[in-house]
Amino acid sequence: MTQRAIRWSRPALRIALGLLLAAAMPLWAHGVGADDALVVGSGHGARPALFAYLGAKHMLTGLDHGLFLLGMVALLRRWRDVAGYATLFALGHSASLLAGVLAHWQVNEHAVDAIIGLSVVYKGADNLGAFRSLLGWRPPPRSAVLLFGLAHGLGLATKLQALTLSADGLLANLLAFNAGVEAGQLLALGLIVLVLALLRALFNRRRAAPASATGTSRAAPQPAGRTTPPATGDLASRWLNLGLVTAGLVLALGQFSAWALQR
Amino acid sequence: MHNDTTTSARRLLAQLAAAAALAALITLAVVWPAELQRDPTGFGRFSGLLAQSVPLAAAPLYGGSYRSQTIDIPLRFGQDLEFKLALRKGATLVYRWQVIGPHPAPDAQAEQLDIEPGAPGPDRVYVDFHGESLPPAAPLLQSYRKQDAALRAQGALVAPFDGVHGWYWLNDSQQPVLLRLQIAGFYEPVVIAPPPPTAAAAR
Numbered sequence: 001m002t003q004r005a006i007r008w009s010r011p012a013l014r015i016a017l018g019l020l021l022a023a024a025m026p027l028w029a030h031g032v033g034a035d036d037a038l039v040v041g042s043g044h045g046a047r048p049a050l051f052a053y054l055g056a057k058h059m060l061t062g063l064d065h066g067l068f069l070l071g072m073v074a075l076l077r078r079w080r081d082v083a084g085y086a087t088l089f090a091l092g093h094s095a096s097l098l099a100g101v102l103a104h105w106q107v108n109e110h111a112v113d114a115i116i117g118l119s120v121v122y123k124g125a126d127n128l129g130a131f132r133s134l135l136g137w138r139p140p141p142r143s144a145v146l147l148f149g150l151a152h153g154l155g156l157a158t159k160l161q162a163l164t165l166s167a168d169g170l171l172a173n174l175l176a177f178n179a180g181v182e183a184g185q186l187l188a189l190g191l192i193v194l195v196l197a198l199l200r201a202l203f204n205r206r207r208a209a210p211a212s213a214t215g216t217s218r219a220a221p222q223p224a225g226r227t228t229p230p231a232t233g234d235l236a237s238r239w240l241n242l243g244l245v246t247a248g249l250v251l252a253l254g255q256f257s258a259w260a261l262q263r
Numbered sequence: 264m265h266n267d268t269t270t271s272a273r274r275l276l277a278q279l280a281a282a283a284a285l286a287a288l289i290t291l292a293v294v295w296p297a298e299l300q301r302d303p304t305g306f307g308r309f310s311g312l313l314a315q316s317v318p319l320a321a322a323p324l325y326g327g328s329y330r331s332q333t334i335d336i337p338l339r340f341g342q343d344l345e346f347k348l349a350l351r352k353g354a355t356l357v358y359r360w361q362v363i364g365p366h367p368a369p370d371a372q373a374e375q376l377d378i379e380p381g382a383p384g385p386d387r388v389y390v391d392f393h394g395e396s397l398p399p400a401a402p403l404l405q406s407y408r409k410q411d412a413a414l415r416a417q418g419a420l421v422a423p424f425d426g427v428h429g430w431y432w433l434n435d436s437q438q439p440v441l442l443r444l445q446i447a448g449f450y451e452p453v454v455i456a457p458p459p460p461t462a463a464a465a466r
Contacts, residue, residue, distance in 0.1 A: 257290065
């Protein structure tokens with residue numbers, strides 16, 4: 001059971017994908033950051049539903065977290081590995097979220113967001129095997145995910161503290177926010193794994209076609225430390241991870257320049 | 264074999280460098296004009312990103328009617344009053360209110376309040392400047408500014424949501440007071456409840 005590979009029958013894949021997209025759409029359609037601060041500021045006491053919603057929304061609408069999750073599972077082929085990495089990431093960001101809010105850590109928002117951007121760069125480069133082939137040393141991936149999980153949690157703590165939080169019911173609201181973050185992460189992960197599985201299925205079919213003029217069979221260097229050989233979609237995987245490196249750098253550079261220019 | 268890995272490592276390095284260059288280009292061409300009002304490449308001006316990110320937010324246009332009013336509000340000792348205006352989300356209200364009278368004002372305060380020395384002077388009030396949504400919208404209550412022993416305030420409000428926005432004044436001083444409120448903006452007056460005329464005559 002735990003060793004089961006991620007495989008979906010095609011109709012099931014389509015139905016599930018449609019349902020997930022439909023469920024996630026309203027969350028994306030509402031771009032109401034400023035209003036959230038208002039809603040939070042307009043009351044006090046324990047409001048678990050509101051804070052759980054805000055946590056889930058932050059996870060689903062925040063591009064940086066989503067990109068990191070995408071990089072984290074891009075090369076994983078087994079549910080067990082997805083669950084393992086997701087747990088490590090959740091442990092990391094829960095720890096620093098709780099500690100950061102309860103201890104009132106005031107961290108520069110741009111600095112934290114820049115580090116979160118760099119975590120996306122790291123994951124993309126790691127998936128490309130860049131650390132081993134260029135530096136001769138690969139950071140242990142599980143520790144790195146835990147460490148960057150801490151950075152993401154610090155970002156969450158900064159965002160949450162930017163809302164005016166009343167001390168009344170703080171712990172309950174914080175725990176609810178954290179639960180919402182985990183729920184949002186699960187939803188995002190489900191969506192990402194589904195889309196990846198769909199893409200793999202697509203590339204599999206293309207590869208099965210006799211005249212391989214698609215170029216997908218070009219051999220890419222094997223990402224270091226991977227136990228299973230690359231089955232399909234090497235080129236797609238390379239583009240995906242180069243895209244992650246680029247997007248992560250844009251996030252990090254934007255934050256660095258905002259930091260530097262607004263001082 | 265060795266040759267192969269060197270070639271692929273070199274190719275990977277080139278691809279990463281290209282990714283970094285692309286990221287730098289996107290940052291300068293798109294992120295800077297849209298987020299930081301800087302446009303080193305000119306792409307912000309060309310695409311309209313720069314124009315969208317600055318003036319539209321700074322110089323909004325409003326429908327509805329422009330209004331301005333000056334209202335004098337007497338408050339007996341212990342009396343309170345709620346004065347509200349209906350504003351659409353994003354509409355701007357400019358205001359100034361001050362306590363005038365009825366007691367003889369010390370010279371320093373008279374100067375601060377821009378009134379004749381010896382004219383009826385100020386006493387202080389508690390004020391809560393706030394807004395709330397109206398049914399059927401979800402109930403929202405937001406306090407913008409609360410102050411004890413206030414004499415005056417002036418400023419602007421950009422309504423954060425559809426609803427009624429305004430002031431709650433409580434005269435917790437030992438004397439009757441007279442407030443003068445000046446407002447201008449894009450609002451609909453909703454609640455004007457001046458106290459009975461006996462309040463002003465009570466002195």
